[in-house]
Amino acid sequence: MSSSDAHVVIIGAGHAGGTAAALLRQYGFAGPITLVGEEPIPPYQRPPLSKAWLKGEADADSLALKPLEFYAENNIDFRPNLKAVKLARSDKIVTLSDGATLTYDFLILATGARAIKLPVEGADLKGLLELRTAADAEALKATLGPGKRLAIVGGGYIGLEAAASARSLGAEAVVLERETRLLARVACETLSTFFQGRHEAHGVRFELGASVVGFEGRDGHVTGVKLADGRTIACDAALIGVGAAPNDEIAKDAGLDCARGIVVDLEARTSDPSIFAIGDVAHRPMPIYDRMFRMESVPNALEQAKQAASAITGRPAPAGETPWQWSDQYDLKLQIAGYAFDADEILLRGDPATGKFAIFHLKGDLVQSVEAINSPPEFMMGRQLIGARRPVNKAKLADTTVSMKEVAA
Numbered sequence: 001m002s003s004s005d006a007h008v009v010i011i012g013a014g015h016a017g018g019t020a021a022a023l024l025r026q027y028g029f030a031g032p033i034t035l036v037g038e039e040p041i042p043p044y045q046r047p048p049l050s051k052a053w054l055k056g057e058a059d060a061d062s063l064a065l066k067p068l069e070f071y072a073e074n075n076i077d078f079r080p081n082l083k084a085v086k087l088a089r090s091d092k093i094v095t096l097s098d099g100a101t102l103t104y105d106f107l108i109l110a111t112g113a114r115a116i117k118l119p120v121e122g123a124d125l126k127g128l129l130e131l132r133t134a135a136d137a138e139a140l141k142a143t144l145g146p147g148k149r150l151a152i153v154g155g156g157y158i159g160l161e162a163a164a165s166a167r168s169l170g171a172e173a174v175v176l177e178r179e180t181r182l183l184a185r186v187a188c189e190t191l192s193t194f195f196q197g198r199h200e201a202h203g204v205r206f207e208l209g210a211s212v213v214g215f216e217g218r219d220g221h222v223t224g225v226k227l228a229d230g231r232t233i234a235c236d237a238a239l240i241g242v243g244a245a246p247n248d249e250i251a252k253d254a255g256l257d258c259a260r261g262i263v264v265d266l267e268a269r270t271s272d273p274s275i276f277a278i279g280d281v282a283h284r285p286m287p288i289y290d291r292m293f294r295m296e297s298v299p300n301a302l303e304q305a306k307q308a309a310s311a312i313t314g315r316p317a318p319a320g321e322t323p324w325q326w327s328d329q330y331d332l333k334l335q336i337a338g339y340a341f342d343a344d345e346i347l348l349r350g351d352p353a354t355g356k357f358a359i360f361h362l363k364g365d366l367v368q369s370v371e372a373i374n375s376p377p378e379f380m381m382g383r384q385l386i387g388a389r390r391p392v393n394k395a396k397l398a399d400t401t402v403s404m405k406e407v408a409a
């Protein structure tokens with residue numbers, strides 16, 4: 001199929017879908033592109049939603065990946081407010097929520113992930129919020145301000161970022177976490193302790209080992225979070241940030257291979273050669289770790305958009321990238337490269353008390369991942385070391401008098 005007459009349909013107008021549409025044009029794809037999105041606005045960045053946007057430091061225009069005109073100017077048929085509800089692979093047809101159908105030559109599934117709901121009593125009360133979309137962020141922002149009390153269920157990155165934003169707006173914030181430490185699924189204990197201390201210094205309260213069993217309300221609005229130990233934590237609103245699940249239902253129903261997300265190869269191709277899956281919804285290979293998993297990060301969305309657009313336009317697959325992500329809380333910039341799979345040693349470089357340090361996770365003398373706080377060289381060089389799979393001198397790595405350039409040399 002020549003790229004001039006093929007029709008590419010992209011389902012999901014988020015970071016990955018919007019980027020794939022733009023890259024297809026950048027790579028010279030001349031055929032029709034239809035970009036279908038459930039949300040009312042063109043593709044936008046989600047990271048500011050828990051950070052600058054909540055604090056009123058970003059507006060809708062600064063969130064957008066491209067201005068609305070870009071899509072018409074580039075002959076991309078952007079269709080907002082529409083959901084793909086069915087995929088018939090034998091006929092290459094997608095059915096949309098308004099009953100319309102689209103016939104594709106190539107289909108890109110970029111449907112992202114959705115916030116997991118808590119199946120507990122009172123979960124339908126008003127004032128129970130999640131944070132995934134611009135509309136969610138708007139609703140959350142409206143609940144924050146001096147004297148307001150926000151309960152945050154889940155001590156992960158999004159919950160902690162929301163807590164920091166809430167405090168900077170003068171609201172009270174209490175984080176309720178089931179595990180006995182923050183960030184338990186994604187970070188080591190040193191980092192958990194560090195973040196807890198910084199948040200406490202800013203007035204955030206923590207209830208660790210706290211299992212939420214329900215919500216209390218008055219006149220249909222939440223007034224408190226009920227814990228398994230019998231206590232109720234009073235609040236004016238509660239943000240549920242307990243993780244996300246992939247929007248892979250239409251792929252599953254259509255018989256595509258799925259694991260924890262839609263299974264793809266290094267070209268982002270699914271088990272059906274004319275269908276690609278990219279971004280948060282994809283369960284993808286990561287050769288440096290010799291395993292497959294699903295990632296929720298902007299760099300991953302961008303990399304996979306590149307993979308799919310390259311495959312469709314006949315370009316060679318882009319070189320593999322070392323995964324990375326970031327989180328901003330107060331004056332702390334956390335940059336994370338890699339994943340600590342199979343790590344057998346944790347090495348600290350710098351002193352957490354200074355607010356500037358890095359934690360390296362090693363497997364033997366290979367760096368698996370690095371968590372760098374306000375330490376860009378550690379992040380950048382650490383990322384290089386992870387990608388290169390080159391043994392590192394641990395004594396030098398732990399010694400802050402040796403530059404990261406020298407460590408990585």
Ligand SMILES: Cc1cc2nc3c(=O)[nH]c(=O)nc-3n(C[C@H](O)[C@H](O)[C@H](O)COP(=O)(O)OP(=O)(O)OC[C@H]3O[C@@H](n4cnc5c(N)ncnc54)[C@H](O)[C@@H]3O)c2cc1C
Nearest residue numbers: 012014015016038046047083084111112279280296297298
């Ligand atoms: C609050 C927040 C903060 C974040 N902060 C960071 C950060 O600091 N750093 C970082 O790297 N990452 C961060 N992330 C993660 C990052 O935003 C995601 O990894 C990225 O948006 C994934 O892009 P995506 O296109 O796969 O999914 P999304 O951007 O979620 O887009 C998917 C789109 O598909 C639509 N959709 C779903 N199903 C259908 C359907 N059937 N039909 C039509 N449309 C559909 C959805 O409505 C959505 O608009 C953050 C995420 C959130 C929510």
